[in-house]
Amino acid sequence: MEEIIPETGAEEKKQTLKIFQKGFNYSQDGAGNRLVYHLQGCNMKCPWCSNPEGMDRKGVLLTEREWLTEECCPRGAVQNGRLDRTVCEGCSDYACIRSKRQKGLRFSCQTFRVEEIVEEAVRARPMFFDGGGVTLTGGEISMQFDAVKELLQELGRAGIHRAIECNGSHPRMPELISLVDEWIMDVKHYDEEIHKQWIGASGRQTLENLEKVTAVHPHVLIRVPLIPGFNDSPRDAAGFAALFEEKIRGPHTKVEFLVYHEFGKAKWEQCGEEYRMPPGRIAPGTVEYFERALQEKGISCIRT
């Protein structure tokens, strides 16, 4: 593992991956017991994101309010319990996170060589019960496309089951089709203008890839996060049903609706950002309503 120092604009090295979280979970992001790696960087900015520390491609400093004192930074960036991030912009050595003596600041990600991850996965093989393996999720995995591709190839050579969770927005995503055993893809909205307005990025490439991937891949799960005021109305149920009827090509693809929660709210503040989601929740029965709309079109829905 390399030092935990953020890169400052250097070109991404092909053989390394920035990871902001890793650990096991059972059956949430693919089959069985899985070692899940969260990759740093995302090209979308969903205001409901529960992992905002994974958005910035270079990584971000997170603050722990109760430990954030002036001693955390030798350059005076912490004053009165607040971090002045404009001071950090010109910082060359990130002395704060080199210090073992402070707990008020930590950097979101660490950099690993592809071979280190493969070795870790091979060592973890006895834990991959019930069809488990490795899942790559984010952030958005395609932000580190070449390294992800190399990692998937190496995991395949090692005989490890591979799942990805992605937003499908990278034009090269179809290159990964033969390297992935289980493909999970988020689709946030069927309306391009609403997609851009809320997320700050186009959803067109995702829909193009949706067609390409579902036409040939035998294990695809489409995930739709149901967000209050964004995509949870009866009109939206009809919109998604029409979209998936047109775009899903293969018979094996399934759709899952996920209910909005505020689990990431505190982390937005830790990252120095405002949580902009208005108060609201998904009404009881909404998931069932959306599932019925799809099932009437012959589209299978599941809950994991």
Ligand code: SF4
């Ligand atoms: S990045 Fe540099 S300026 Fe910012 S808190 Fe750390 S040491 Fe201080």
